[in-house]
Amino acid sequence: MAGGRKAKPAKPKAPTTTLVIDNGADTLKAGFVRGGKIDEPRIIPNCIARDRSRKVYVASDLDKCRDFGEIQFRRPVEKGFIVNWEAQKEIWDHEFFDDNAPMKCDPAETRLILGEPPNGLPMLETNCDQIVFEEYGFSSYYRGIGPTFNAYHDIQSMFQTPKDAPTVSNAPSEAVMVIDSGYSHTTITPLLQGRPLQSAIRRLDVGGKVLTNYLTRLISLRHFDMRNDTYIVNEMKELSCYVTSDFKSDMEKSWKGTRGERRPDFVSGGGLAKDYILPDFHARSKGILCDYEPARHSKARKAAGQSEEDALTLRNERFAVPELIFSPADGGIRQPGLANLIQDSLNELPAGLWPSLLANIVVVGGNALFDGFIQRLQKEVVQRVPDDCIVRVARPADPITNTWYGAANLANHSQINKLAVTKKEYEEHGAAWVARKFATGLGTTFLVRFVKVEDGIYHRLHLALDHPPDDLLQSRAVVVDVEGDKLALPAAQKPRQQQAPGEAGPAAARDGAAHEHVLAPGEEEVVRRRVQVRRRVAHVVDDQAEDLAFLLQRVDDAAGLVVDDVICACFFAERRFCG
Amino acid sequence: MNNFGVIELASAKTTAAPGWAYVPDTSVNRSAPANRKRARNVPGLSIGDQTVRQETKRRKEAEALDRDGGRDNTIPLPVKSGRAQGKHTPNVRKILQSQKTFGNYLDDFLALQALTESNTAASSRSNAAGANNKKAAPNKRDTPSSSRQPAPEEDTQMLDADLPPLLPPPYKILPPDDQADSDPLLVSRVPEMPSDEELRKLLARPPLNYGEATGDWNEKYPVRVFCEVCGYWGRVRCMKCGTRVCALDCLEAHREECVTRYGL
Numbered sequence: 155m156a157g158g159r160k161a162k163p164a165k166p167k168a169p170t171t172t173l174v175i176d177n178g179a180d181t182l183k184a185g186f187v188r189g190g191k192i193d194e195p196r197i198i199p200n201c202i203a204r205d206r207s208r209k210v211y212v213a214s215d216l217d218k219c220r221d222f223g224e225i226q227f228r229r230p231v232e233k234g235f236i237v238n239w240e241a242q243k244e245i246w247d248h249e250f251f252d253d254n255a256p257m258k259c260d261p262a263e264t265r266l267i268l269g270e271p272p273n274g275l276p277m278l279e280t281n282c283d284q285i286v287f288e289e290y291g292f293s294s295y296y297r298g299i300g301p302t303f304n305a306y307h308d309i310q311s312m313f314q315t316p317k318d319a320p321t322v323s324n325a326p327s328e329a330v331m332v333i334d335s336g337y338s339h340t341t342i343t344p345l346l347q348g349r350p351l352q353s354a355i356r357r358l359d360v361g362g363k364v365l366t367n368y369l370t371r372l373i374s375l376r377h378f379d380m381r382n383d384t385y386i387v388n389e390m391k392e393l394s395c396y397v398t399s400d401f402k403s404d405m406e407k408s409w410k411g412t413r414g415e416r417r418p419d420f421v422s423g424g425g426l427a428k429d430y431i432l433p434d435f436h437a438r439s440k441g442i443l444c445d446y447e448p449a450r451h452s453k454a455r456k457a458a459g460q461s462e463e464d465a466l467t468l469r470n471e472r473f474a475v476p477e478l479i480f481s482p483a484d485g486g487i488r489q490p491g492l493a494n495l496i497q498d499s500l501n502e503l504p505a506g507l508w509p510s511l512l513a514n515i516v517v518v519g520g521n522a523l524f525d526g527f528i529q530r531l532q533k534e535v536v537q538r539v540p541d542d543c544i545v546r547v548a549r550p551a552d553p554i555t556n557t558w559y560g561a562a563n564l565a566n567h568s569q570i571n572k573l574a575v576t577k578k579e580y581e582e583h584g585a586a587w588v589a590r591k592f593a594t595g596l597g598t599t600f601l602v603r604f605v606k607v608e609d610g611i612y613h614r615l616h617l618a619l620d621h622p623p624d625d626l627l628q629s630r631a632v633v634v635d636v637e638g639d640k641l642a643l644p645a646a647q648k649p650r651q652q653q654a655p656g657e658a659g660p661a662a663a664r665d666g667a668a669h670e671h672v673l674a675p676g677e678e679e680v681v682r683r684r685v686q687v688r689r690r691v692a693h694v695v696d697d698q699a700e701d702l703a704f705l706l707q708r709v710d711d712a713a714g715l716v717v718d719d720v721i722c723a724c725f726f727a728e729r730r731f732c733g
Numbered sequence: 734m735n736n737f738g739v740i741e742l743a744s745a746k747t748t749a750a751p752g753w754a755y756v757p758d759t760s761v762n763r764s765a766p767a768n769r770k771r772a773r774n775v776p777g778l779s780i781g782d783q784t785v786r787q788e789t790k791r792r793k794e795a796e797a798l799d800r801d802g803g804r805d806n807t808i809p810l811p812v813k814s815g816r817a818q819g820k821h822t823p824n825v826r827k828i829l830q831s832q833k834t835f836g837n838y839l840d841d842f843l844a845l846q847a848l849t850e851s852n853t854a855a856s857s858r859s860n861a862a863g864a865n866n867k868k869a870a871p872n873k874r875d876t877p878s879s880s881r882q883p884a885p886e887e888d889t890q891m892l893d894a895d896l897p898p899l900l901p902p903p904y905k906i907l908p909p910d911d912q913a914d915s916d917p918l919l920v921s922r923v924p925e926m927p928s929d930e931e932l933r934k935l936l937a938r939p940p941l942n943y944g945e946a947t948g949d950w951n952e953k954y955p956v957r958v959f960c961e962v963c964g965y966w967g968r969v970r971c972m973k974c975g976t977r978v979c980a981l982d983c984l985e986a987h988r989e990e991c992v993t994r995y996g997l
């Protein structure tokens with residue numbers, strides 16, 4: 155296989171193999187997209203574990219572990235972000251790069267797509283990019299916000315909405331609200347055409363980890379100490395817990411009642427109480443959930459030693475644990491619950507976007523597997539939004555791999571060529587540039603500045619960080635660097651035809667001279683041009699040398715623009731005569 | 734059916750433990766000032782002390798929930814044979830050797846942010862030449878952009894957009910069709926889709942930083958109180974330590990622990 159690949163005479167511009175990794179704190183989801191074909195991803199424990207006989211397991215080796223009692227973990231990912239690269243590298247090497255790795259690949263011929271949570275720390279992002287290029291040498295790489303990958307699906311097919319709901323069918327699938335509830339946290343990411351609406355992204359610091367810890371606490375208080383058995387409690391949680399649709403009612407059903415007046419539901423179990431038979435790692439390697447059986451717990455039976463199994467009865471723990479996602483204050487966590495946080499996110503956006511976002515709420519991540527999750531979320535969101543808004547909440551067929559499959563679809567989409575960075579570009583421009591490019595994403599990052607040229611005449615200047623549209627004509631602005639030299643001026647251009655994917659626009663815009671226009675008073679015209687300036691500090695001026703200096707949000711200087719921060723600066727200098 | 738709290742107090746034997754009293758607690762949240770007078774007559778903690786203690790307990794428990802259960806970062810990596818090691822770049826070596834936690838990185842970030850903010854006034858004075866200073870630039874780039882406000886538009890005027898539409902026409906929200914159209918009660922009050930201009934501006938908003946992305950806790954959010962023994966509603970408060978329990982059974986279970994911890 156590898157020999158065949160090497161024998162190819164000319165290397166294609168973009169690698170034909172993409173390794174897609176959704177690098178979660180608990181498990182990483184990884185698989186290949188080769189020549190357009192999407193392999194099934196593997197779900198690999200993202201940890202190095204040590205059992206009580208002090209045997210160490212790396213990542214997928216954990217399959218071989220037979221005794222999870224008191225097992226300890228070392229996890230490279232903390233709060234959803236790769237923090238400890240010593241451990242992460244061990245796991246990646248073990249799975250992807252060692253000679254006997256189950257998914258062996260050659261980074262020099264592979265593109266990497268890596269998902270991460272939103273709102274990360276710049277330092278950790280830089281570490282990640284440096285490892286990817288400097289240690290592994292991937293030929294191409296994109297690090298993107300995991301939840302955004304979910305847009306690369308047929309969202310509408312996830313909703314089993316009856317056909318007689320006319321408004322719904324008109325709702326744009328272009329707007330999606332992704333709820334990602336995983337091990338580390340739960341995030342809310344509204345998307346418009348796959349692009350994140352950054353200011354409305356929210357995070358609730360309740361995820362599977364917190365829920366497992368909460369169940370551990372409750373069991374340790376009410377039954378016996380399981381604080382060293384997080385792994386077992388986690389399995390118990392996954393098997394027994396559910397999201398209630400009526401917290402108060404289930405609370406009543408599970409209460410014992412007052413002294414001398416035991417409630418019938420409590421005595422019988424009321425269909426709510428369950429017995430969890432703990433694994434003993436001899437006869438049972440996994441716990442078992444059964445209906446509550448009073449006889450199992452009878453003192454006589456226990457005393458007689460008839461009860462061989464360790465069973466514990468779960469009552470309100472079953473629903474009080476996932477309840478933390480909707481009511482974190484129940485566990486002392488002073489953060490708004492998921493529905494309030496969605497409301498908070500919507501309040502950041504114009505009301506006109508609400509209907510389309512609310513009609514397309516997609517829940518992914520392991521916690522979406524709790525029974526009742528999406529129904530409860532739907533119910534709570536409906537209570538908080540205008541009556542006119544239709545609220546639809548969907549769970550994809552497999553909420554755990556949905557993000558991964560989305561990223562795999564992106565690997566096959568032409569947009570990836572705009573998003574990814576090559577090793578050569580990294581070497582040329584450095585880590586800060588790469589970080590900026592990833593942050594820009596698909597980049598309708600238009601920074602708008604109105605500049606008054608003279609009375610009644612305004613220039614509106616749009617600066618697009620990367621990815622100018624293809625229909626640029628010509629421009630009359632002149633870009634001058636600090637020494638007063640004219641920088642590259644574009645030729646007058648015909649509206650461009652569709653560009654081949656991978657062939658980025660900037661290359662086409664290097665030569666030619668400024669094209670002059672004369673506008674008569676009252677005339678209105680949009681003039682556009684494309685310039686490419688790299689590693690220069692430019693002043694942007696119009697053709698009368700009027701300074702069009704503007705403040706950029708992400709760039710350093712008020713007077714000038716550090717143009718090496720962008721691949722291609724694209725100016726829409728619009729001149730209008732008013733009055 | 735709800736014969737807990739006061740009612741139970743009346744019918745149950747309560748004299749056994751001196752210094753104990755059952756107080757029905759209807760306040761959702763904090764200790765009610767009305768209870769204060771009675772509380773003074775009871776040995777043990779004052780309500781104020783109880784509140785502080787409960788708050789400390791809450792915070793500690795919330796922190797404990799955030800811990801990574803079963804974490805042991807001292808697990809050694811297996812010794813690998815046959816893998817080419819030690820040819821790392823300086824960057825990579827530094828990253829691999831770092832044993833910083835997420836908390837450490839977050840602290841670094843916050844410190845850098847504070848530093849940058851204190852320097853902002855000075856650096857915003859600088860002109861284009863200042864931007865040539867490559868040494869200064871990286872720090873500022875790590876600054877969360879959201880801490881910086883967009884350019885003030887003091888010299889601006891809004892004009893209509895002539896840019897190609899971000900969302901092509903078919904994506905506009907349509908009102909519900911046919912039968913709904915004629916019914917005045919069902920006339921859509923769905924707000925208009927924002928203008929293209931508005932959408933572009935929204936998409937251009939910079940990311941929030943890590944801390945900014947969490948929701949703000951609002952005191953108006955209800956806080957539910959549970960029995961610390963069995964998890965049912967915590968409608969009775971232990972007068973000694975402020976712990977909530979549901980009723981007599983659980984109070985007695987609690988008392989054992991309470992006595993061990995705080996004495997009689």
Ligand SMILES: [Zn+2]
Pocket residue numbers: 960961962963964965978979980983
């Ligand atoms: Zn109780």
Ligand SMILES: [Zn+2]
Pocket residue numbers: 971972973974975976987988991
């Ligand atoms: Zn007490």
